[in-house]
Amino acid sequence: LAQHRERHGLSEPDGDPSQPTWTVDDQLAVVAEERVPALSFTFGIPPLEGLENVVLMGTATTVEEAVALDRLGIDVVVAQSAEAGGHRGTFIGSFDDGLVGLVALVPQIVDAVSAPVVAAGGIVDGRGIAAALVLGAEGAQLGTAFLFSAESGASPAWKKALRELPTIVTDAYTGRPARGARTAFVAELAAGPPPAPYEIQRVLTSDFRNLDGYGWYLGGQAAERARELSAAELVATLAAETAAALEQVDPP
Numbered sequence: 001l002a003q004h005r006e007r008h009g010l011s012e013p014d015g016d017p018s019q020p021t022w023t024v025d026d027q028l029a030v031v032a033e034e035r036v037p038a039l040s041f042t043f044g045i046p047p048l049e050g051l052e053n054v055v056l057m058g059t060a061t062t063v064e065e066a067v068a069l070d071r072l073g074i075d076v077v078v079a080q081s082a083e084a085g086g087h088r089g090t091f092i093g094s095f096d097d098g099l100v101g102l103v104a105l106v107p108q109i110v111d112a113v114s115a116p117v118v119a120a121g122g123i124v125d126g127r128g129i130a131a132a133l134v135l136g137a138e139g140a141q142l143g144t145a146f147l148f149s150a151e152s153g154a155s156p157a158w159k160k161a162l163r164e165l166p167t168i169v170t171d172a173y174t175g176r177p178a179r180g181a182r183t184a185f186v187a188e189l190a191a192g193p194p195p196a197p198y199e200i201q202r203v204l205t206s207d208f209r210n211l212d213g214y215g216w217y218l219g220g221q222a223a224e225r226a227r228e229l230s231a232a233e234l235v236a237t238l239a240a241e242t243a244a245a246l247e248q249v250d251p252p
């Protein structure tokens, strides 16, 4: 990173990057205090004491992870497939083993757990939602689709990168594997020496994020087809498209 820092006139980051500003315990204390009704988590299973009245949604990238969540009584299992944008939720085994496509992952998890399953990864329209429902999911989670909504805080450079470039899963930017646009900067980092551990590497790259073309433009494999609507219009469109797609599969 030093050569890039020098090129852009960036100074070394302030503070000690190995000291997190908050912990999972801090976050869970807020959930309990504020009586948050529903909590979605990823990267593993947090301590669940004190969260008995909270609807819990946990992320799984493999059948083994889904079963581990189900055994603990998690209310909803989110099946995050390989196509998904953002950090990988994998917490058992290797990140490579957790890169399973949606069509393979969803039915396997549906068959293995008793909790309802929400499908996540590469869905940006009603056809994708209908497909997830046909595979046995009870719902779908869309991330990348909303990056392009009017309310999104994603920068123009972020959206342009996701429209124009292929995506890559790499730990080079934050120290933890995530899917985002394969910009020249990210490709160079990925080809370089291994990153510092997660959080430390994230802090070390944090001041690059606001430089155009040097951000970690997280997003999934279907970004190219995401639409620029308001979030409300997008949800209404998705609902209508899903109904139409399901009718094609099973005409009334």
Ligand SMILES: Cc1cc2nc3c(=O)[nH]c(=O)nc-3n(C[C@H](O)[C@H](O)[C@H](O)COP(=O)(O)O)c2cc1C
Residues within 6 Å of the ligand: 040, 041, 042, 059, 080, 083, 084, 085, 086, 087, 120, 121, 122, 123, 141, 142, 143, 144, 145, 147, 218, 219, 220, 221, 222
């Ligand atoms: C920019 C971005 C940020 C994300 N942040 C989180 C997060 O904080 N927690 C989480 O559980 N998932 C997060 N995700 C992953 C989503 O929950 C979901 O798995 C993913 O967006 C689904 O794939 P899609 O992006 O192709 O729709 C994020 C995804 C993106 C694109």
